[in-house]
Amino acid sequence: MTEHARTWPTTVPRPSATFDDYTLSEIRRAASTGIYDIRGAGAKRRVPNFDDLLLLGASMSRYPLEGYRERCGTDVVLGTRFAKKPIKLSIPITIAGMSFGSLSANAKEALGRGASLAGTSTTTGDGGMTPEERGQSKYLVYQYLPSRYGMNPDDLRKADAIEIVIGQGAKPGGGGMLLGQKISDRVAAMRQLPKGIDQRSACRHPDWTGADDLELKIQELREITDWEKPIYLKVGASRPYFDVALAVKSGADVVVLDGMQGGTAATQEVFIEHVGIPLLSAIRPAVQALQDLGMHRKVQLIVSGGIRNGADVAKALALGADAVAIGTAALVALGDNDPKWEKEYAALGTRAGCYDDWHEGKDPSGITTQTPALMSRLDPVSAGRRLANYLKVLTLEAQTLARACGKNHLHNLEPEDLVALTLEAAAMAKVPLAGTSWIPGSGI
Amino acid sequence: MPNIDLAKTSVRELNAALHRLTPTTNETFWTVTNPGGEHSIAVGVDADVTINIEGNAGYFCGGMNKNATIVVEGSAGQGVGENMMSGLIHVKGDASQSAGATGRGGRLIVEGNASARCGISMKGIDIVVKGDIGHLSAFMGQNGRLVVFGEAGEALGDSLYEARLYVRGPVASLGADCVEKEMREEHKAELIELLKSCGEAFKIDVSEFKRYGSARKLYNFNIDNAGAY
Numbered sequence: 001m002t003e004h005a006r007t008w009p010t011t012v013p014r015p016s017a018t019f020d021d022y023t024l025s026e027i028r029r030a031a032s033t034g035i036y037d038i039r040g041a042g043a044k045r046r047v048p049n050f051d052d053l054l055l056l057g058a059s060m061s062r063y064p065l066e067g068y069r070e071r072c073g074t075d076v077v078l079g080t081r082f083a084k085k086p087i088k089l090s091i092p093i094t095i096a097g098m099s100f101g102s103l104s105a106n107a108k109e110a111l112g113r114g115a116s117l118a119g120t121s122t123t124t125g126d127g128g129m130t131p132e133e134r135g136q137s138k139y140l141v142y143q144y145l146p147s148r149y150g151m152n153p154d155d156l157r158k159a160d161a162i163e164i165v166i167g168q169g170a171k172p173g174g175g176g177m178l179l180g181q182k183i184s185d186r187v188a189a190m191r192q193l194p195k196g197i198d199q200r201s202a203c204r205h206p207d208w209t210g211a212d213d214l215e216l217k218i219q220e221l222r223e224i225t226d227w228e229k230p231i232y233l234k235v236g237a238s239r240p241y242f243d244v245a246l247a248v249k250s251g252a253d254v255v256v257l258d259g260m261q262g263g264t265a266a267t268q269e270v271f272i273e274h275v276g277i278p279l280l281s282a283i284r285p286a287v288q289a290l291q292d293l294g295m296h297r298k299v300q301l302i303v304s305g306g307i308r309n310g311a312d313v314a315k316a317l318a319l320g321a322d323a324v325a326i327g328t329a330a331l332v333a334l335g336d337n338d339p340k341w342e343k344e345y346a347a348l349g350t351r352a353g354c355y356d357d358w359h360e361g362k363d364p365s366g367i368t369t370q371t372p373a374l375m376s377r378l379d380p381v382s383a384g385r386r387l388a389n390y391l392k393v394l395t396l397e398a399q400t401l402a403r404a405c406g407k408n409h410l411h412n413l414e415p416e417d418l419v420a421l422t423l424e425a426a427a428m429a430k431v432p433l434a435g436t437s438w439i440p441g442s443g444i
Numbered sequence: 445m446p447n448i449d450l451a452k453t454s455v456r457e458l459n460a461a462l463h464r465l466t467p468t469t470n471e472t473f474w475t476v477t478n479p480g481g482e483h484s485i486a487v488g489v490d491a492d493v494t495i496n497i498e499g500n501a502g503y504f505c506g507g508m509n510k511n512a513t514i515v516v517e518g519s520a521g522q523g524v525g526e527n528m529m530s531g532l533i534h535v536k537g538d539a540s541q542s543a544g545a546t547g548r549g550g551r552l553i554v555e556g557n558a559s560a561r562c563g564i565s566m567k568g569i570d571i572v573v574k575g576d577i578g579h580l581s582a583f584m585g586q587n588g589r590l591v592v593f594g595e596a597g598e599a600l601g602d603s604l605y606e607a608r609l610y611v612r613g614p615v616a617s618l619g620a621d622c623v624e625k626e627m628r629e630e631h632k633a634e635l636i637e638l639l640k641s642c643g644e645a646f647k648i649d650v651s652e653f654k655r656y657g658s659a660r661k662l663y664n665f666n667i668d669n670a671g672a673y
Binding site for chain 2 (some may be wrong): 035147148151152153156179180191192193194196197198200202206207208213216217219220223224225226227
């Protein structure tokens with residue numbers, strides 16, 4: 001019988017689309033350890049993104065600008081609503097908040113150096129302000145988080161802007177997490193915590209609840225800093241229309257909107273992949289809220305979460321953002337996940353490009369670690385140079401696309417310059433499906 | 445002796461004047477009249493001066509205070525003395541929610557009651573409440589001391605780190621990872637010092653207080669403790 005069966009054609013082994021290799025490995029991991037998976041970075045699954053949009057460029061009905069010759073402005077002013085001292089950046093690409101603690105002091109210094117060379121700002125994180133970062137950052141945004149680790153009025157006054165963090169795209173509704181292996185003496189001292197414990201930051205602010213309280217909190221921060229500093233509000237993308245409207249009501253100068261592709265230092269995998277919405281789907285409702293309140297361009301909108309190249313920058317701005325922020329891409333520019341550490345990534349059970357156990361503090365590239373031997377691998381000067389180069393490329397790319405659309409400033413890009421490749425992207429970005437005049441959901 | 449009348453002058457002008465003070469200022473005693481529950485009164489002060497607020501204050505009175513002595517003759521709204529670094533804030537009436545939240549140093553004294561979340565995320569401040577405190581007080585308290593003459597509401601010291609809590613009256617319930625601890629001689633001595641600093645030493649028998657602190661079971665994740673969350 002067995003011999004007979006061999007003569008029949010058989011089907012090839014068929015992996016399940018539902019129970020794919022990753023899912024199977026996760027079930028085995030969970031069954032073995034009894035604890036959820038924690039990792040860094042943002043959503044890894046494919047979600048509708050800027051690759052699903054195209055810029056139309058100019059031809060007969062639109063007039064292009066000469067590449068390299070005709071001016072295409074890139075500057076942006078943030079905080080024009082109430083702050084006495086708005087921030088004037090050369091490029092509309094900022095560095096997102098990342099903490100000292102999750103990142104090494106060298107990495108924070110490199111971010112400051114790179115941002116300053118490019119004429120843009122960098123941002124502290126859930127661990128206070130380090131002298132390295134302040135010293136090397138021409139424009140430093142100081143995050144005001146629920147944990148208030150290291151918070152003090154002197155650093156608040158040293159900052160160029162204050163960013164009140166309500167949430168982030170990787171985990172709207174979630175607090176922070178820094179596992180014990182990264183709580184070194186210095187990190188512990190800055191956070192007033194014992195060394196080596198798992199530090200979970202609160203998900204709610206301790207002294208205000210809701211938008212009415214937040215309005216008073218913003219007033220207090222303005223009073224403490226004599227109304228000089230722009231005050232940003234950062235929200236994870238979930239209900240952008242309402243969150244942005246409430247941010248305006250609360251008195252923010254700038255809204256930072258972070259999509260689900262935005263990175264985190266350490267969060268549960270299930271949280272990263274299943275909470276929040278893609279950046280592509282969040283920008284138009286946010287801009288709509290600003291427009292409905294007559295505040296578009298008056299309260300500036302910074303968007304983040306998966307920005308990778310100048311096309312992403314141009315498309316985000318065309319949808320109505322005033323600037324973008326990058327986090328994960330900036331770390332890659334510094335040297336994160338570089339194939340030159342391939343052997344060490346393999347020893348950690350991963351490979352270059354996939355390494356996301358940032359919470360473990362074993363980063364071969366010396367970025368997401370507090371171990372001195374690893375940290376010393378990252379030279380803040382050359383890493384800062386790489387970041388500056390990368391920011392320059394993003395800017396040049398965005399300018400190239402804007403000129404092709406006939407725009408003499410990146411802010412003159414508009415939704416009319418865009419079409420979508422997919423129905424989903426057309427509906428989310430509210431631009432027509434390519435080759436049609438159809439915007440799904442518009443009723444046209 | 446500057447007097448600022450908040451019926452005629454804005455909080456913004458008051459704070460700007462206080463921020464202009466230098467360490468050698470002669471203007472060391474300020475009175476604020478007609479505070480009328482205004483918010484953000486005397487925030488971000490960094491000077492060794494006394495500010496007497498003759499009435500009720502709104503939200504965040506004395507926020508991020510350094511060095512100053514701030515007296516609220518009435519009651520204080522939400523977040524009084526939030527993130528204060530040093531100095532003294534003395535509330536003669538009651539305090540609303542989140543009194544002394546995230547405070548890193550100095551002393552907050554409340555003659556009356558404090559509401560929910562008193563001393564939430566405290567990081568080194570000493571808080572003395574002569575009445576009762578509300579629920580979730582000292583949540584995630586990292587450091588400093590909280591002394592309560594009266595009762596504490598539910599979930600006292602939830603997710604506590606190293607803050608030390610002394611409560612004389614009944615505690616409705618303890619939060620996750622907060623336990624009653626032995627009141628040893630060193631703790632009685634510590635409590636006497638704290639009572640001295642608010643003029644109550646030897647008026648109260650410190651042995652009437654119970655001490656609460658962290659069981660430290662949630663300091664490093666252990667799946668067997670997941671039920672405690």
